[in-house]
Amino acid sequence: MPIAVKGNISTVNLPTTCSSNILRDWVSPYDASVVKLLKDAGAIIIGKSNMDEFGMGAYGPTYNPVSFLNNSTNTDSLKNETSNRDLDTPTDDMFVPGGSSGGSAAAVAANFCLSALGSDTGGSVRLPASYCGVYGFKPSYGRFSRYGLVSYASSLDTIGILGNNLENTKTLYDLISSFDPNDATSVDFSSQSCSQERKDLEGITIGIPQEYYVDGLSQEMLECWSNGIKKLENSKAKIVKVSLPNTVNALSSYYCIASAEASSNLARFDGIRFGKRSEQPDLTEKHPLYSHTRTEGFGPEVQKRIMLGTFVLEASSYESYFGKATMIRNMIKEEFRTCFQKADILLTPATIGGAPTVSGIKINSNLEGGVSEYANDVFTVPASLAGLPALVVPFGAKKTTFNNRELQLPLGLQLISEFGNDELCFDVARFFNKTIL
Numbered sequence: 001m002p003i004a005v006k007g008n009i010s011t012v013n014l015p016t017t018c019s020s021n022i023l024r025d026w027v028s029p030y031d032a033s034v035v036k037l038l039k040d041a042g043a044i045i046i047g048k049s050n051m052d053e054f055g056m057g058a059y060g061p062t063y064n065p066v067s068f069l070n071n072s073t074n075t076d077s078l079k080n081e082t083s084n085r086d087l088d089t090p091t092d093d094m095f096v097p098g099g100s101s102g103g104s105a106a107a108v109a110a111n112f113c114l115s116a117l118g119s120d121t122g123g124s125v126r127l128p129a130s131y132c133g134v135y136g137f138k139p140s141y142g143r144f145s146r147y148g149l150v151s152y153a154s155s156l157d158t159i160g161i162l163g164n165n166l167e168n169t170k171t172l173y174d175l176i177s178s179f180d181p182n183d184a185t186s187v188d189f190s191s192q193s194c195s196q197e198r199k200d201l202e203g204i205t206i207g208i209p210q211e212y213y214v215d216g217l218s219q220e221m222l223e224c225w226s227n228g229i230k231k232l233e234n235s236k237a238k239i240v241k242v243s244l245p246n247t248v249n250a251l252s253s254y255y256c257i258a259s260a261e262a263s264s265n266l267a268r269f270d271g272i273r274f275g276k277r278s279e280q281p282d283l284t285e286k287h288p289l290y291s292h293t294r295t296e297g298f299g300p301e302v303q304k305r306i307m308l309g310t311f312v313l314e315a316s317s318y319e320s321y322f323g324k325a326t327m328i329r330n331m332i333k334e335e336f337r338t339c340f341q342k343a344d345i346l347l348t349p350a351t352i353g354g355a356p357t358v359s360g361i362k363i364n365s366n367l368e369g370g371v372s373e374y375a376n377d378v379f380t381v382p383a384s385l386a387g388l389p390a391l392v393v394p395f396g397a398k399k400t401t402f403n404n405r406e407l408q409l410p411l412g413l414q415l416i417s418e419f420g421n422d423e424l425c426f427d428v429a430r431f432f433n434k435t436i437l
């Protein structure tokens, strides 16, 4: 199976740059455990995919293939379409793939490969899956080895899978679900496998978190969500309302914890041991080599997060920021636990709407200091904070026209299940294909 691998997952013969200047041309001396498992099973690694620098969703330069496909999945027409365009001056029919595994999602959506490895810290696999119309899976924390994944926020990071269909996504899941003694956070789930061939969803209760009806949820996503609920109901699932009151605080908690961990993890990139080293350090500064290397090597989003993270970890702000964020995280975990007493699995939107345009993202970033994109993670970060498995299923599309050209922007729904019960996501997802509304 041809597979693309995200640029932050180590591979021996291809560069692992995390799309960062600081790791430009860097090649790892070893394969990540997940890559090794795939190679041993005969997979063909077709290349490394583009990403937002170090996984920090700034919606980097990849374009969403939907912008060019024109309702056709033909790779030749994609090539023609892209070669006719000036990709440096995006028009209003050019969309972002989402981040940070945008390159992996785009590669699958464009039929360059059947599946791809990504990584998901707060939605980095699930958001691009939804925007590009492919499957996107984030496992229970600890199920896939992180050995060889460049760390961003270690308590949240997971390897994830993007797939063109459910079967290929599940094949990769089966191959890389493996305990790894090289990863101290790896969990042995081998005794917990519970996948079942079901003829319908009788006996399965689907929870609908009421707090996910957020302000700003687009009309098309609202419709997509209620169609999804109907589809599962038609397959004999029982639908119940559940409550996750701290959804409103999840984004602040996530961005505080993720930035704090990033500021610590990224301290290793200092120009001494890895990648780029500044050639012109200003010797009048206190730490000229470190500061110049890091100023030249990291992009603006990464620098912003390092500064935010350093701030929330300072002794004077620790309790009011990092301490509170951790408390909220614990409350979110507890709320999920309560939900799973009423429901087996939750169904939510993956995003608030279809993919934004490239130019829209640029305008918003300039106006609001670059935090507006963070709001798009509202439905994905809660499962990350709680370490739960979640699967995004492509379901529906938003129709839009530009210069008389009709485009269909994909929309995805998210299934979230209990810790360790990853396979239930796949079991339920099958019914999005089976039942006719």
Ligand SMILES: NC(=O)C[C@H](N)C(=O)O
Binding pocket: 055, 056, 057, 058, 099, 100, 119, 120, 121, 122, 123, 124, 125, 258, 377
């Ligand atoms: N890495 C992720 O999962 C994406 C998230 N938007 C972030 O920037 O942290």
